[in-house]
Amino acid sequence: MYGWRPHELDVPNITSNFYLIVLLVIYMSVSLLLLKDLKVACSLTVTNLLKRHGDLSERLSQDSDKTIFERLQKEFQAARATQTQEISLDGDQWNDGLLATIRERVHMEADRRAMLGEANLLAGSHSQEKITYKVGTKVICCLEGARIGIQYETSFAGEPCDLYHCVLESKSFLEKMTVLEHTIPFFLPIREAENDLLSSNAMRFIDHIGELLQAYVDRREQVRLIKELYGNQIRELYHSLPYHMIEFLLDDSEWWVFFFLLSLHLLEQYHAVNSLFLLGSFSSKFFNFFLQQDNWTTPAPARLSYAEDALRTMSLPEAYAEIVLNLPQALQQIIQPRPSS
Structure with a gap:
């Protein structure tokens, strides 16, 4: 997303690049918090991403x-x-x-x-x-x-x-x-x-x-299914061509939750590594809040352990339904009001 994309990794060597991916996700989270016009930047990034993905996918239908x-x-x-x-x-x-x-x-x-x-065979020779x-x-x-x-x-x-x-x-x-x-x-x-x-x-x-x-x-059909069932809740979705890496943003109006799923082996589902990072709302109010000019505070990024557990034990559509169902309660536990001075 910032000059280097996970889908450019060499698939057979994905394990050796895992820590680079984690560092990338953390870097993305911090960088997003510093962008003033984040929605525009995100939109341009996704547009370029989808174009590159489309160019590669087109090879399948040549x-x-x-x-x-x-x-x-x-x-x-x-x-x-x-x-x-x-x-x-x-x-x-x-x-x-x-x-x-x-x-x-x-x-x-x-x-x-x-x-x-061939002539003798066609003339009536008994074939094997x-x-x-x-x-x-x-x-x-x-x-x-x-x-x-x-x-x-x-x-x-x-x-x-x-x-x-x-x-x-x-x-x-x-x-x-x-x-x-x-x-x-x-x-x-x-x-x-x-x-x-x-x-x-x-x-x-x-x-x-x-x-x-x-x-x-x-993996492909699981992604197709969550797009079909929950597409109106997903703001942006990116996946590598083998669907072994997926990232998407869940828009909860006040908050966006960034999901990053990784399968370290192409024979596995998303059970090997499942990292989720909670990002605050991308409004000007959020930046004021994050600078402690509002009366709310929260760790950012934060992890949703219940969502990671769901992704380890369920298929992607089932896990997604579980995540959405319990997201409001999980956010309430993470976001606590700061005591008035």
Whole structure:
């Protein structure tokens, strides 16, 4: 907000930057108290913030991204339409041995096609049995060209949400697999996961990407829900692209409460760190009061411990409802009248 934004942090190194974030929030709180025309400054800051966020988000809807999604979606649909069997796997049935079998199957099919030629295959040669595997919310298909396709299904509150795809390939059965293409949002660390996991534990890589996507969708939908339910109470709201950092201002007419939520890991909800700072009203009367020219006094910034507890134990919409319900009483306990001299 003052030349440096939390969303510019390197996501994999977020833990090492935590103290910088805390210092930033404190600096923001003090600086806000010194601005005379705070509402204008805040409005300009949010406008610039939203513009930058919009520019980044636009990459998600570029024609090339849509083309990849549509092409892969059609390919997955065709693979499932021509399957001879779909096998649902539970627990230990999904393991490294099965993944090795799938890899062997796609390479054998690719080699057979290369030997016979497409013309002979189309003329009536019997193709290899086509099996699709269902593992929880993942669908694993054997695609042409020695490729393995994984389709990830996400949901929120029991309702289906987005579909994502990841296609793996390897030059031979003995060589490591690589990510050929995918429709996973660019801000999720798929390349880091590929470097760390795919060559050593491909099954763990596949599961990890599914966990990342579901956690992202959970956070995104929680933010969408509080905007839908309580948008008229929220003055400004900012979130990082993976929704692992959120900050917003709750306008209580006399007071504004600044919320900063941080998830130190992209697989976690907002339970790792939850810091809230209470800021006074941004009116001229407030500045007089803060200079002790009024007859009220309060620590600023102050923390709302009950709100932090709610954020640790509830989903974001539930915690928000709890915070708003108990905010007037909490403010009364914090703001005490100063004895008359």
